[in-house]
Amino acid sequence: MTQSVPLTPNPDNTSGGNSLPLILDTLPDVSPLPTRGILRVQQQLDLLLLAIEALRLGASEEMLAVCQSLGLQGIIHNRVDLWRLRSTNPWRKCYNRANLTPDQIKTLIVLINFCAKRLLVPLTQLLLAAQQMKDKDIPLENNFRLSEYFSRFRSHFASRMNPRRAKVSVYLASSEELNSLAFSLLEELLFFSGTRGIERLLIRLFDGEVD
Template identity: 55%
Template sequence: MLTSPMSDAAVVVEEQAAVLKTLPDFPLSNQRCASQLQQRLDLLLLAIEALDVGSASKMLASAESLGLQSIIPHALALWRLRCTNPWRRSYNRTLLTLDQAKALTAIAHYQAKPLNVTMRQLLIAERQMRAKQLPVGTNFLLSDYLDQFRSHFSSRMNPRRAKVSVLLASEPAMDDFALGLLNQLMFCTGTIGMERLWISLFDGEVA
């Protein structure tokens, strides 16, 4: 008896399961993630947007290619997941499920990986500027990224949050923060970068 081919829906589920199973589960209360983890994921994606103008649409394309449509079927769904960052103006007070957090982690990895060379150039430029004791924002390679990040951050984050207000009030602090996110993104671009990023998100969070 011939076996019928898998339906398109079954193939999607199979692919999605493969991506999600790549990342280990952690014994968390109610299988929900901590708000600090959600904040970090959103900020890493914000840094990617500052690096790559067209990255918002590419994130949706990555979700589709990774078979994550049931978690992120459209732009609104992605926006809602990112608004679990408590620093957001539009914070929705929802805690991500493990699968939702895994989906955002996978997207961050696959979006950051092609930007590896760009990020490396920026971080080299940062070291050179600091060695010369010059403001990092005066470097032409860095200025575009820092300006874009500051614009995204100020338009999307809630200035009533204490840490947000501190960053908005200090250009050097904002620059250091944006460059710190670049270093974190570099961390997740290697061969097992997605797994390393995922595990790092849970440092001190596992119950």
């Protein structure tokens, strides 16, 4: 199912009624957004957030708390706002055909970076465990914590993504493929959790087209 839901923030969401968070001004300008590839950008942002949810129970509430602590309520005030932005991922069952604005993209980038920083310890532990399993030629699923993460990710992915999408159907047909996607997102989250994580994510999303 696709739908067109306005992505403009709720008028009641603005703090002080006008200005955007100062933290967004510290990021490189991403406007005008490149027409080609914008759907891939929106898809990748949602998948990174999906991985964060699979890593920690209650991550959705934590995302909203991060938005409040960073003064991002003018763009993401509640669950509905966050859902609207994430539904621009074309793989979603409830796909919103509207494109994200530059400020909405930067808000999600900041959110991912700060959530990844908070998850630095479990991210590091999981990736170290994975390396040890690979060194011993043991399947990653044999590690309890990795298996738990993969299981949650598969569950989230299956419940939210549209099986009629060709790539989604491929992932849903193979636990191995879906686990591989989940693991690659772990590696990306660790990469984006550093002091220059925001800039790294911007560059990765736009393939160096950001000024």
